[in-house]
Amino acid sequence: MIVRWLALFVVLLAGTANAQPVGVEIVQYGLYRSDVVDKQRDVAGVTHNVIDNICHLATTEVVPMKIGVHFGVRYKVTGPVAGQRVLLKKVLRYPTVMASPTRSASSMVVNFVELPVGTTSYTEYALEQPWELASGAWTFQFFERDRMLAEFRFTVAEDATVAESNEPICFQLSS
Numbered sequence: 001m002i003v004r005w006l007a008l009f010v011v012l013l014a015g016t017a018n019a020q021p022v023g024v025e026i027v028q029y030g031l032y033r034s035d036v037v038d039k040q041r042d043v044a045g046v047t048h049n050v051i052d053n054i055c056h057l058a059t060t061e062v063v064p065m066k067i068g069v070h071f072g073v074r075y076k077v078t079g080p081v082a083g084q085r086v087l088l089k090k091v092l093r094y095p096t097v098m099a100s101p102t103r104s105a106s107s108m109v110v111n112f113v114e115l116p117v118g119t120t121s122y123t124e125y126a127l128e129q130p131w132e133l134a135s136g137a138w139t140f141q142f143f144e145r146d147r148m149l150a151e152f153r154f155t156v157a158e159d160a161t162v163a164e165s166n167e168p169i170c171f172q173l174s175s
Contacts, residue, residue: 020080022117024088024142024150028074028169030059031162032124046109047102054122055168061153064160065133072124073140073152074171079117087114089143090123095136095156100129122173127156 038050056074063071077086092109099105115121123140127133135156142149 020078022077022079022084022086022144022149025076025078026073026150026152027076027120028056028059029061029152029154030071031057031063031164032070032072032122033057033168034070034124034126036126041102042111046111048111049126051124052172053170054124054173055170057164057168058162060162061155062160062162063138063154063156064162065127065135065156065158067127067130067133070124070126071138071154071156072122074120074122075142075150076120077115077117082116082118084117085114086117086144087112088149089145091139091141091143092123092125093137093139093141094134095138096134098131098134100131122171 032054034049034051034054036049037052039047040050041047063069077088079086090111090113094107094109097105097107113121125138133156135158137153138156139151139153141151
């Protein structure tokens with residue numbers, strides 16, 4: 001009887017050791033164009049754009065520091081069970097503490113999204129206001145609870161120029 005329980009324990013332990021954990025894979029990054037179809041303010045006073053008609057314009061880690069620039073990443077949720085819903089924490093770290101007229105100063109913004117394993121999604125930041133023009137490292141991070149799954153860093157620079165593609169790659173977000 002003890003041998004049977006021990007064997008079952010070893011099998012379960014081996015299965016756990018081989019199980020692929022949930023992850024996030026960055027599949028595309030750079031400058032984008034998108035249509036803002038709505039704006040929603042969260043409980044912290046942060047305004048989030050609801051976007052549509054997203055087009056990838058350039059693959060770059062360097063972002064021009066000017067109003068109207070959108071930069072971000074497309075990412076895929078990976079894991080052992082396709083379709084399994086995963087709660088991701090998305091963190092965007094600014095290069096400096098920023099304060100908008102509608103919220104207190106902060107060096108980052110945090111939000112949550114629940115997505116199924118296998119889904120490809122997108123997150124961006126749009127430089128829309130003069131107080132958002134901050135040069136330096138802007139870092140997108142993805143977590144499952146406190147475990148970091150992926151990180152991508154852009155450098156926003158005042159003198160940066162980026163050649164955009166003549167044939168942008170456009171896509172829709174799945175619901």
